[in-house]
Amino acid sequence: MDVLLGVDVGSTNIKGVAYTSEGRSLSVASRPTPTQYVGLRQAQHDPETLWQEVASVLREVVDALPGHAHVAGMAIASVGEAGVPLDAHGRALYPIIAWYDERSVPQAEWWAKTVGVTEIYQRTGLPLGHTFTLNKLLWLREKELEVFNRISRWLCVADYIAYRLTGEQCMGYSLASRTMALDLRCRRWSTEMLDHAALEASVFPELRPEGSLVGHVTAEAACETGLPKGLPVFVGGHDHICGSLAVGACYPGIVLDSTGTTEAELVTLDAVEEYLGRADLSFCLGCHVVRGRYYAIGSILGAGSMLHWLATLLWSAEGFEREAALQALTQAAGQSVPGAHGLYILPYLAGAGSPERDPTARGLFVGLSLAHTRADIARAAIEGLAYELRLLWEALERFTGQHIVKVISIGGGARNTFWNQVKADVTGRDLEVPEHVEAVTLGAAILAGMGSGIYRDEKDAQKRISISTHRIHPQAENVAFYDGQYRLLMREIRPLATALGRKSVVLYRPA
Known part of the structure; x- marks a missing residue:
């Protein structure tokens, strides 16, 4: 064998x-x-x-x-x-x-x-x-x-x-x-x-x-x-590019949502000349692991890191270890309500990624009051990431001229059912989640299989490898709410929050 x-x-x-x-x-x-x-x-x-x-x-x-x-x-x-x-x-x-x-x-x-x-x-x-x-x-x-x-x-x-x-x-x-x-x-x-x-x-x-x-x-x-x-x-x-090969997200119109320390969004391109000449700067371009193809990628910096940080900050006193604290955060978020009782978190704790790049940008809590609970803070963090994801996907469609026909989610974050559901609800899109798959290691193994002659090419590999997936559908009752919230945030709140987040760096004076 x-x-x-x-x-x-x-x-x-x-x-x-x-x-x-x-x-x-x-x-x-x-x-x-x-x-x-x-x-x-x-x-x-x-x-x-x-x-x-x-x-x-x-x-x-x-x-x-x-x-x-x-x-x-x-x-x-x-x-x-x-x-x-x-x-x-x-x-x-x-x-x-x-x-x-x-x-x-x-x-x-x-x-x-x-x-x-x-x-x-x-x-x-x-x-x-x-x-x-x-x-x-x-x-x-x-x-x-x-x-x-x-x-x-x-x-x-x-x-x-x-x-x-x-x-x-x-x-x-x-x-x-x-x-x-x-x-x-x-x-x-x-x-x-x-x-x-x-x-x-x-x-x-x-x-x-x-x-x-x-x-x-x-x-x-x-x-x-x-x-x-x-x-x-x-x-x-x-790593992200190998993951896209493993799950078949290596064709135009398919977005790879790879969620770990950072949440990366990748689409495959047949050529890059047009994008290089245009110099839009919103997304990184690079060579795909599939020969002759390219990709565009953008990220929400520190997405997974932010949730781990928040979980440790709010739940470690109860004796939870790292992963258990994150589970506690997720469970608590589900006990809050859509909109987190009016709390919004701009998730720039590690800087701003695509499409508005700024490594000095910082996060912001908007609307925080004495009435808010840990559950509200947890939900607002997950929703804040999902709002950024919607913004990024819309920018990615404009940048590439491709209509997104499918989203495939991989990485540690893809195992978080609640987070996935909020992503689907906020963006109004289905998410396809491969089951029991370490996509990056499988992508690397496929490259080894192509090199050793076990697979003729990536299409042969994907034809022979069977991956079970489950689909997460947006919940209709939440989609309308989040759509209204998103438009309000983009129009009135987020521009002010991002400006303050960029200004707040002046408050820090290294010793």
Whole structure:
């Protein structure tokens, strides 16, 4: 029996799953992503500790496989932007700066002043932001010059894990799309961006299509992970994009709603020339893991993080752990009423994402009174996220010219039934939720299957893999209410709230 392995190295968890060629899960393992919080909105991961956790996940997955299983290949997906600087001997030089870490905001401001946001977008498809890889490299040059001077190569997280497995270095196009160093038109490293940053092109590895061979598991990596020596490892990709492949959200008109630490909304494009030339800046563009296709993506920053923060703030005193506190928040939200008794939360606790990007924006409670309960606050938070989602989908339709015909929801947030129902009610759209599917690991496994010849292409994979889904329909009695609320918010309240949220940053004065 041929088995395919998929690994997802995320912001919160590291997951590994072994699948049959029909997409049936045979064994699963998960570990928390080891994270060090080193300052306000600053976090990092130790590369060696991260590797050891991935190795433990892989060993657990392999050990649980039936004896007749033959592992045919594997691929790794990960967060974008974050990566590992390596020296000339391939050794990690510095902690992995988390993708969302804000220490590189000044470097993004330098790009805005010296190149300009429009030119950057037309070259890379990225609205200028602090998260992208080039900004992390420039921060290292300014703040850790001794480390920077020893950097020989930068690998994104998935590529680093593949390197530890095989000893080979390369990068797929979907992760390269998050570096701000990829010329999206030509699908090559941008000489113009690298020259302006005074970086050698060799700092980034060879580009290879997703699903192509990276290399084979070395004897050393086999001992550490339990994987068979010589196992082929194929190029994986950016987590959201791998997830879209797994659930079939890789065709125009289908939106992938991927909810985790951040809530990302993705649609597939056949070409990007028009969007690059228009330089709208509302959404990021990039290369899909499906060859020859592209995507547009926008996010509600910190969506899952906000709910976890609120749950911990309001329920941890009762002894609830992280996930139990979130369940308590969800249950309480269901005890409030639509509209949360007049309370509205602008969910910009991690900044504003698409379509009105501003990393310095902050959240706001509007209408809070002594009469409000924890249940009202919980519901207002979930509703506030859903209002942003509706705004984002409307902007996505305008940006792409595509009418949204289907929404597929994946990620940890997709398992929250109440949150899904509020999304459906506020947006007035059905949500299709795959059941019992780790979409990102399955997407990585599909890439391995395409590389190993088990699948001819993505259509063959999707035809052979059966995924059960359930559909969440908007509740008619709530749709009319939320539609009125949304229009009122957009017209009268949200413009004031967003203005105040952007101004409130001046209240904070770092020590």
